[in-house]
Amino acid sequence: VLAPVRQGGGWAGYRRAVRDLLLTVDPTLGRRASLERSLREAIGDGRLVAGDALPSTRALADDLGISRSTVVAAYEQLAIEGYLITRQGALARVAPTRLPAEPSPGRAKPGRFVPYDFRPGSPAVGLFPRAAWLRSSRAVMRDAADEAFDYGDWRGSPVLRAQLASYLSRVRAVAADVGAVRIYGGFFAAVSFLGDALRASGERRIAIENPSLHVVRQALAGAGLEVVPVPVDAGGIVVEVLETLDVGAVLVTPSHQYPTGVAMTPERRVELIAWARNHGRWIIEDDYDGEFRYDRQPVGALQGLAPDRVIYGGTASKTLAPGLRLAWLVVPAEFRRILDETTNFRGGVSVIEQLTLADLIDRGELDRHVRAARAVYRTRREALIERLAEVVWLRQLAPTSAGLHVTVVADELDEQMLVDRAAELGIGLFGLGPHWSGTPQQSGLVLGFTRPPRHRFDEALTRLVRYLTDER
Amino acid sequence: VLAPVRQGGGWAGYRRAVRDLLLTVDPTLGRRASLERSLREAIGDGRLVAGDALPSTRALADDLGISRSTVVAAYEQLAIEGYLITRQGALARVAPTRLPAEPSPGRAKPGRFVPYDFRPGSPAVGLFPRAAWLRSSRAVMRDAADEAFDYGDWRGSPVLRAQLASYLSRVRAVAADVGAVRIYGGFFAAVSFLGDALRASGERRIAIENPSLHVVRQALAGAGLEVVPVPVDAGGIVVEVLETLDVGAVLVTPSHQYPTGVAMTPERRVELIAWARNHGRWIIEDDYDGEFRYDRQPVGALQGLAPDRVIYGGTASKTLAPGLRLAWLVVPAEFRRILDETTNFRGGVSVIEQLTLADLIDRGELDRHVRAARAVYRTRREALIERLAEVVWLRQLAPTSAGLHVTVVADELDEQMLVDRAAELGIGLFGLGPHWSGTPQQSGLVLGFTRPPRHRFDEALTRLVRYLTDER
Numbered sequence: 001v002l003a004p005v006r007q008g009g010g011w012a013g014y015r016r017a018v019r020d021l022l023l024t025v026d027p028t029l030g031r032r033a034s035l036e037r038s039l040r041e042a043i044g045d046g047r048l049v050a051g052d053a054l055p056s057t058r059a060l061a062d063d064l065g066i067s068r069s070t071v072v073a074a075y076e077q078l079a080i081e082g083y084l085i086t087r088q089g090a091l092a093r094v095a096p097t098r099l100p101a102e103p104s105p106g107r108a109k110p111g112r113f114v115p116y117d118f119r120p121g122s123p124a125v126g127l128f129p130r131a132a133w134l135r136s137s138r139a140v141m142r143d144a145a146d147e148a149f150d151y152g153d154w155r156g157s158p159v160l161r162a163q164l165a166s167y168l169s170r171v172r173a174v175a176a177d178v179g180a181v182r183i184y185g186g187f188f189a190a191v192s193f194l195g196d197a198l199r200a201s202g203e204r205r206i207a208i209e210n211p212s213l214h215v216v217r218q219a220l221a222g223a224g225l226e227v228v229p230v231p232v233d234a235g236g237i238v239v240e241v242l243e244t245l246d247v248g249a250v251l252v253t254p255s256h257q258y259p260t261g262v263a264m265t266p267e268r269r270v271e272l273i274a275w276a277r278n279h280g281r282w283i284i285e286d287d288y289d290g291e292f293r294y295d296r297q298p299v300g301a302l303q304g305l306a307p308d309r310v311i312y313g314g315t316a317s318k319t320l321a322p323g324l325r326l327a328w329l330v331v332p333a334e335f336r337r338i339l340d341e342t343t344n345f346r347g348g349v350s351v352i353e354q355l356t357l358a359d360l361i362d363r364g365e366l367d368r369h370v371r372a373a374r375a376v377y378r379t380r381r382e383a384l385i386e387r388l389a390e391v392v393w394l395r396q397l398a399p400t401s402a403g404l405h406v407t408v409v410a411d412e413l414d415e416q417m418l419v420d421r422a423a424e425l426g427i428g429l430f431g432l433g434p435h436w437s438g439t440p441q442q443s444g445l446v447l448g449f450t451r452p453p454r455h456r457f458d459e460a461l462t463r464l465v466r467y468l469t470d471e472r
Numbered sequence: 473v474l475a476p477v478r479q480g481g482g483w484a485g486y487r488r489a490v491r492d493l494l495l496t497v498d499p500t501l502g503r504r505a506s507l508e509r510s511l512r513e514a515i516g517d518g519r520l521v522a523g524d525a526l527p528s529t530r531a532l533a534d535d536l537g538i539s540r541s542t543v544v545a546a547y548e549q550l551a552i553e554g555y556l557i558t559r560q561g562a563l564a565r566v567a568p569t570r571l572p573a574e575p576s577p578g579r580a581k582p583g584r585f586v587p588y589d590f591r592p593g594s595p596a597v598g599l600f601p602r603a604a605w606l607r608s609s610r611a612v613m614r615d616a617a618d619e620a621f622d623y624g625d626w627r628g629s630p631v632l633r634a635q636l637a638s639y640l641s642r643v644r645a646v647a648a649d650v651g652a653v654r655i656y657g658g659f660f661a662a663v664s665f666l667g668d669a670l671r672a673s674g675e676r677r678i679a680i681e682n683p684s685l686h687v688v689r690q691a692l693a694g695a696g697l698e699v700v701p702v703p704v705d706a707g708g709i710v711v712e713v714l715e716t717l718d719v720g721a722v723l724v725t726p727s728h729q730y731p732t733g734v735a736m737t738p739e740r741r742v743e744l745i746a747w748a749r750n751h752g753r754w755i756i757e758d759d760y761d762g763e764f765r766y767d768r769q770p771v772g773a774l775q776g777l778a779p780d781r782v783i784y785g786g787t788a789s790k791t792l793a794p795g796l797r798l799a800w801l802v803v804p805a806e807f808r809r810i811l812d813e814t815t816n817f818r819g820g821v822s823v824i825e826q827l828t829l830a831d832l833i834d835r836g837e838l839d840r841h842v843r844a845a846r847a848v849y850r851t852r853r854e855a856l857i858e859r860l861a862e863v864v865w866l867r868q869l870a871p872t873s874a875g876l877h878v879t880v881v882a883d884e885l886d887e888q889m890l891v892d893r894a895a896e897l898g899i900g901l902f903g904l905g906p907h908w909s910g911t912p913q914q915s916g917l918v919l920g921f922t923r924p925p926r927h928r929f930d931e932a933l934t935r936l937v938r939y940l941t942d943e944r
Binding site: 095122134142144150188189322325326347350 | 614
């Protein structure tokens, strides 16, 4: 039973959104949890907006007839969750930065709050190592020469490029030196610029795995390339099909195929490289989540086997945060000139941020963070798979123990209806459908397990499984 | 008389570059200044490289037979200048970040150290408000919601866009709201994307002032546009000539024409806007240094007069630092869709950095910094002009009291020889020549006055004036 709680005159003087706030106490939740939920909902549906001041804890406690410590605890919880900003001696305010987001695949309806969010594409941004990042910012502000603030090298700061060359060699077995590394403002920018460079070098067509991430296909198409889908089987992209095509390059995700989760077999790797070498073609390796393997040491990057033919792409978006907009390519010597010439003035990434990341890597903080995140993701992935076993009509595709998502499939599934109904219950889902080039060949869901906050993950799992069980 | 000073065994154990360092004492300079100069030269020509540890002050003092306090003072001076990093209890090291730089027009020979640098294009990067920036970074790391670290709005963070809309309206009389502002990774990226959008909307040709910044022409040409030069007279771009051309847009620098320094007259502004409105064409306003006017309040941006036809462009590169790679456009409603669609995935600027700049503006620190920088630049500009009066064969072009450069001209000048000989003496110059589209119509120099560090500015001026006087 939900009982409305009175609104009081103590709220006068605050903005309309706050004055009109209706708080309800759900006896099964208790007062504090009810208050938290009411505030979350008010922020989620826009009744409270960024910058709004909340009543003081004392005023709200008086007004609702509950103890002040309950209000304090609720505000604190919401601050931890990122809904509110609290500062000693000041009114709590609604946090300013709940940004609508693109092109993470799972963000169809920006701004809508989804408490049980299983959409893929982002890491657990709540894990971002804020203190370590700030420490590195401080070091940069203290130590950087004045010239660091001037126009820098357009290919990326030599300092970061050197750090990345060594990091990628160590962690992903990439063959890299400073001269090969390029820094861009995010992986989609890098892919766009690669597309431009391929066009400039006379190519018209590029192959891509089917299924694949739709925004990568869009970025390539936006550069004027015809994108040709090639099927993926249990070994990875089917090179036999690739052999029949007249394409200048192929974009693949060897360590953990997106979205199926297949890891490319050693045999297939050798075949793919032979194809590229025999025909003088380029392989673009999208190593988006290569750091996250749970059952064994990560398989090294394809690039290490053929640094002359593979353009390696990595990003800080999965290891640290998409908001940093940092990605890198390791480019074969023969492709560098055309890439640099085409990209020209379009690139340009903050030198300050590059030096900060370089310092973070140098201090071992990136490794430390990835280790910690890996432990969290492994646990979440296992819990998700265990609970999904209860949903008998779904089966997991290609269960490589890796990455930040699990793909499940089912025959004759109305994906869109499943996704839409879930949204009504605050459960965020994303279908397999948009990943197919042309006609979908299998229906399913790409389930990310990074988004629900830690304290709500079990509840989110329960709701997900109950929903999926009930729906069929 | 330069006397070589012995190298000692006390240096063993350091890197070769340091061991081989040859220190010379110039009696006219004294010991400390000689030591500083020797170290600067060793760093400048690469004998000492980033990360090299220097001998302890005690070891070096013993080794050279000079007092330790002299060595301490020299190290401190070089640390202030950004050559060295000194930390209590640790060996001094060569600073890691003397980056080669492009495409600032004056950086022809990256890596070469120029002690007396009058090349234009950058602000005084030594003035960068490191402490204030760090304070804002700390605020962002403390207050930002987790979602700030996720994929953000591709048009730019709404938080920064709101701050910029209000800043630009206040400081530059720009008519802007959040919806009109776009954020890009530097002004060259913004111009490239504008070029792409104009091409996508069917345009083939764009007009630009003659002379103009060559890298802007290159960015537009790189987008596939034919760039058509239009002469500039004492009132700004000659609209009569523009009227005769079939172009879809024009790029102008109304507040302080680059490089001539002309401020566009009110009459010319009205003419230009009438041209754009009558023919349905776009004006791109490059307001690169609009904040820096010294004799009066800055003239408001052209955009304020015609927000329907003017695409306003600004940047943090002159007010704060080019290394931030942050620029913005204020875009008329009618042009937004095509711009957003063409730019698509190519943009992408760190949300963290955007929120940091937003906080900096919010705290009034950007205004404070611009005020302080303006005072420094005004003094430097006056000193430069006063001393240049001694060089009788040069005359100043369009002496608007504004900006970060002074352009001087002379008839029958061999610019290249003048620039090359100066470089041999450590004086950085940049000719007017590269700014002309086609045949140079006037020879001269574009003199920036921001680069020499404060303690060396008078000496740099003296060397410049002596060189220019002697050369003719």
